[in-house]
Amino acid sequence: MEKMEKLNPIVALHDEFTDTELGISLNLCYNCSTCSTICPVALETEGNFNPRSIILLANFGYEERLIKDLKPNVWDCTMCELCQEACPEGVNLHEVFLRIKNASASYHNIPKSYTSETNQVYLYGKAVPSQPVIEKRREQLGLPKSPDTEVEEIRKLMGMTPVEKILKEIEKLEKQTEEK
Amino acid sequence: MASDSKSDIKDYDLFAGCTIQNRIPFLEKSARIVFEKLGFTLHDKSYGCCPDPVGVMSTDYQTWLTLGARNLALSEKSNHPIVSLCNGCTETLKAVNYELKHKKEDFDAVKKRLESVGRTYSGTTQVKHFIELLHEDIGLEAIIALVIKPLTGLKITTHVGCHYSRPSEMMQVDDAMNPRFPADILEALGATHIDYEEANLCCTSALARNNEEASNGLMRRKYQSILDSGAQIIAVNCPSCYQQLEVGQRSMKKAFDMVVKIPVLYITELMALAFGASMNDIGLKFHQIKPIKLLKEFGFE
Ligand code: SF4
Ligand code: SF4
Numbered sequence: 001m002e003k004m005e006k007l008n009p010i011v012a013l014h015d016e017f018t019d020t021e022l023g024i025s026l027n028l029c030y031n032c033s034t035c036s037t038i039c040p041v042a043l044e045t046e047g048n049f050n051p052r053s054i055i056l057l058a059n060f061g062y063e064e065r066l067i068k069d070l071k072p073n074v075w076d077c078t079m080c081e082l083c084q085e086a087c088p089e090g091v092n093l094h095e096v097f098l099r100i101k102n103a104s105a106s107y108h109n110i111p112k113s114y115t116s117e118t119n120q121v122y123l124y125g126k127a128v129p130s131q132p133v134i135e136k137r138r139e140q141l142g143l144p145k146s147p148d149t150e151v152e153e154i155r156k157l158m159g160m161t162p163v164e165k166i167l168k169e170i171e172k173l174e175k176q177t178e179e180k
Numbered sequence: 181m182a183s184d185s186k187s188d189i190k191d192y193d194l195f196a197g198c199t200i201q202n203r204i205p206f207l208e209k210s211a212r213i214v215f216e217k218l219g220f221t222l223h224d225k226s227y228g229c230c231p232d233p234v235g236v237m238s239t240d241y242q243t244w245l246t247l248g249a250r251n252l253a254l255s256e257k258s259n260h261p262i263v264s265l266c267n268g269c270t271e272t273l274k275a276v277n278y279e280l281k282h283k284k285e286d287f288d289a290v291k292k293r294l295e296s297v298g299r300t301y302s303g304t305t306q307v308k309h310f311i312e313l314l315h316e317d318i319g320l321e322a323i324i325a326l327v328i329k330p331l332t333g334l335k336i337t338t339h340v341g342c343h344y345s346r347p348s349e350m351m352q353v354d355d356a357m358n359p360r361f362p363a364d365i366l367e368a369l370g371a372t373h374i375d376y377e378e379a380n381l382c383c384t385s386a387l388a389r390n391n392e393e394a395s396n397g398l399m400r401r402k403y404q405s406i407l408d409s410g411a412q413i414i415a416v417n418c419p420s421c422y423q424q425l426e427v428g429q430r431s432m433k434k435a436f437d438m439v440v441k442i443p444v445l446y447i448t449e450l451m452a453l454a455f456g457a458s459m460n461d462i463g464l465k466f467h468q469i470k471p472i473k474l475l476k477e478f479g480f481e
Binding site: 099111115127140161 | 391
């Protein structure tokens, strides 16, 4: 994984969808549409978003379109995992979607709330850090103080994965847009 | 009462999760009351974020694996199983164990990272959702034995939430497509469990982060189905679902001028009440949609 960082994410994703266990699972798809029939978002968007088309595009080498153009937009998946359970071929939709999301993140194609949440973890060790008002409420309720965590250690661990770079790049981009 | 329990282990590390701890702590209060009454000791640990299987996992899988394994390593050291109060935390902790068991390369990388900060991960920590612990290990009999104020007459429906039981190969609990444990527990408390057509529909908390329109549309279906069912309370077992189902009621008013006013309660809150706790003890006044008037009608104080 540390090595893969340096590869172009599109190529890396293509490799993951080809010669791996995940690629083999992807290849099992026979386009039956069971996943799209059960998908609540496909129902609500009248098929505009649907898992089958993502699997199809992943299978036929359209990684670039999926991660750069977000067509269809993988972030519209609500992660209910119904498709994963229902697929008669056992295609690992869960992991395919996850890979596309991670690759999109490295192109900064990720909803703001996702990276700001991850950034909270980087800064405070928790997605929802302790706050004085809530600490007071905890006290009122007779609850112990919310346990601290080792933030430095967590930050150090995050520094060993690709995430630190992604967060920094996104922060830089945001500053640039602000200045404009 | 303890003799009714199916498992001897009474010491658990508590994984309350940061949403409950630092945003809606009254849910934690009810859980502590329930497990104390059942004779359990819950231990606090310096866990970090689980981390969230939506936000953090989607940003970077390796970070998610590593930080999840760090939490598991903390409990490996204390040699206690974990009880989690949140669907998302449960999914992360179970799924990280599962992934690292099946992916040698990731296991080695994570192990090395953790060793560099002095932690040992070997994948032995057991993780349970609190519903799973209640239903499978403690058992309905032991729960019934503690009920002093049954929820008789209350029509309660459940929203179990997606990450509680899916992906099933990782979660290994209940019926993945038709989870039933929460309803069983409500019935053990004396409540009338109400089914509804859209019971399995996601709360859409993840979707709302990218596509509010679609999220609202789906929530509208869900609420309509709940309204049609005649349920008076929506019982949940996940803090994200809890927040989404409370906040969503306001969104319905804004988006569709649709009036929904159904209190959302945690299963542990309902249990604590049935076990004799007062509404004040468990901080019910902190709910956005107040259940107090309704519960008073049923004799709760
Ligand atoms: S259900 Fe499975 S096999 Fe059918 S289209 Fe979807 S991914 Fe392909
Ligand atoms: S996990 Fe995503 S793609 Fe699959 S059914 Fe749910 S919303 Fe649709």
